[in-house]
Amino acid sequence: MSALTVTGLCKSFGGLHVTTNVNLNVEPGERRLIIGPNGAGKTTLFNLITGELSPDSGSIQLFGQDITKTPSRRRPHLGMARTYQIITLFPRDTIIHNVSLALLGLSPARWNPAINIKRQGHLIEHGLAALERVGLAHIAERPLAQTSYGERRRVEIAMALAQNPRLLLLDEPFAGLSIDERRDVQQLLLAIPRDVTMVMIEHNMDVALEFAERITLLHFGEVIVEGNRAEVVDNPRTREVYLGH
Numbered sequence: 001m002s003a004l005t006v007t008g009l010c011k012s013f014g015g016l017h018v019t020t021n022v023n024l025n026v027e028p029g030e031r032r033l034i035i036g037p038n039g040a041g042k043t044t045l046f047n048l049i050t051g052e053l054s055p056d057s058g059s060i061q062l063f064g065q066d067i068t069k070t071p072s073r074r075r076p077h078l079g080m081a082r083t084y085q086i087i088t089l090f091p092r093d094t095i096i097h098n099v100s101l102a103l104l105g106l107s108p109a110r111w112n113p114a115i116n117i118k119r120q121g122h123l124i125e126h127g128l129a130a131l132e133r134v135g136l137a138h139i140a141e142r143p144l145a146q147t148s149y150g151e152r153r154r155v156e157i158a159m160a161l162a163q164n165p166r167l168l169l170l171d172e173p174f175a176g177l178s179i180d181e182r183r184d185v186q187q188l189l190l191a192i193p194r195d196v197t198m199v200m201i202e203h204n205m206d207v208a209l210e211f212a213e214r215i216t217l218l219h220f221g222e223v224i225v226e227g228n229r230a231e232v233v234d235n236p237r238t239r240e241v242y243l244g245h
Contacts (some may be wrong), residue, residue: 001028001063001064002025002026002027002028002061002063002064003026003027003028003030003062003063003086003166003197004017004024004025004026004049004060004061004062004167004197004199005024005025005026005059005060005061005114005168005207006022006023006024006025006045006048006056006058006060006061007023007047007058007059007060007061007204008022008023008058008059009021009024009045009048009055009057009059009159010022010055010056010057010058011048011056011057011221012056013045013226017066017126017220018041018044018059018221019041019044019045019048019055019219019221019223020220020222021058022041022045022058022218022221022222022223023223024045024216026167026181026197026199026214028166028197028199029062029194029195029196030197030199030213030214031198031203031211031212031213031214032126032197032198032199032200032203032212032213032214032215032216033199033200033209033211033212033214033215033216034199034200034201034202034215034216034218035201035202035205035208035216035217035218035232036217036218036219036241037214037241037242038221039220040218040219040220041218041220041221041222042171042201042218042219043085043171043201044221045218046082046169046171046201047088048082048170049062050072050080050082051067051070051071051072051170052072053069053074054069058135059062060157062075062078062079062080062167063078063079063166063167065078065145065172068215076163076165079140079164079165079166079167080165080166080167080169081160081161081163081165081167081168081169082160082161082168082169082170082171082209083153083156083157083159083169083170083171083173084156084171084229085175085201086109087152089152089155090144090145091143091144091145092143092144092145093137093143093229094140094141094142094144095136095140095141095142095143095144095147095155096124096127096128096140096141098144098155098159099127099130099131099155099158099159099162100123100124100127101159102127102131102160102162102163103123103126103127103162103163104123112182117123118148122219126162126194127140127158127162128138128140129162130159130161130162131155131158132155132160133158133161133188134155134156134161135184135188135218136151136154136155136158136187139151148181148182149176149177149181150177150178150181150184150185151184153173153174153176153177153181154184154185154188157170157173157185157188159187161192161196163197166195166196166197166245167196167197167199168192168197168198168199169196169198169199170189170194170198170199170200170202172200172201172202172203173185173189173200173202174186174204174207174208175203175204179201179221182207182244186207186210186211189211192227192245198211200212206242212229213229214226214227214228215227215228215229215232215238217232217235217241218239219237219240219241224237224241225237225238
């Protein structure tokens with residue numbers, strides 16, 4: 001049984017075909033890299049997988065379960081978590097508060113408008129454990145606005161890991177990071193156990209190629225090359241897309 005199966009996925013905005021008959025099969029524990037130039041449809045594909053967009057046609061299966069019509073709010077309960085290309089956090093709140101909010105979204109208590117997160121010991125405990133995994137537990141009470149960009153990237157990964165996902169979608173986790181910050185995030189991702197399947201969109205090829213076991217190249221919303229690292233890097237279509245020849 002595959003971790004993620006995308007079959008014949010299509011999405012258009014007006015007359016613009018953003019995703020055209022995309023097929024994707026990711027095995028449990030796999031580290032898959034999605035590459036392609038700007039406008040290739042990479043983030044749109046993630047938004048379709050997470051349910052933030054509805055496909056015009058095609059299907060999506062998560063560990064054998066058809067989730068094509070499952071609302072986006074339900075998909076984290078089925079073992080899916082993601083990060084975003086543009087960081088979406090609450091800068092005035094503390095790091096632990098941000099992570100606890102992510103956990104609250106999976107709890108029945110999320111429907112209680114009067115809930116005080118600081119009194120939810122189990123959420124705080126799980127949030128601190130997630131921050132420990134990304135090396136930020138020691139600054140858990142620091143306001144997010146007082147952290148570096150790289151630390152915020154790690155907070156976002158902690159928020160995703162706190163949900164105990166089986167499938168983790170990473171949308172350009174190295175974007176905007178310094179060399180040292182990229183190294184830190186890279187080591188963090190390499191340490192994630194194999195019971196978590198990971199699919200990453202990334203433009204920084206030097207870093208991403210070390211992560212990937214299989215690579216899918218999108219161009220104008222279509223899969224044009226797929227294979228292991230050597231097969232994709234050596235494929236003439238890859239050179240054509242990235243180098244123009």
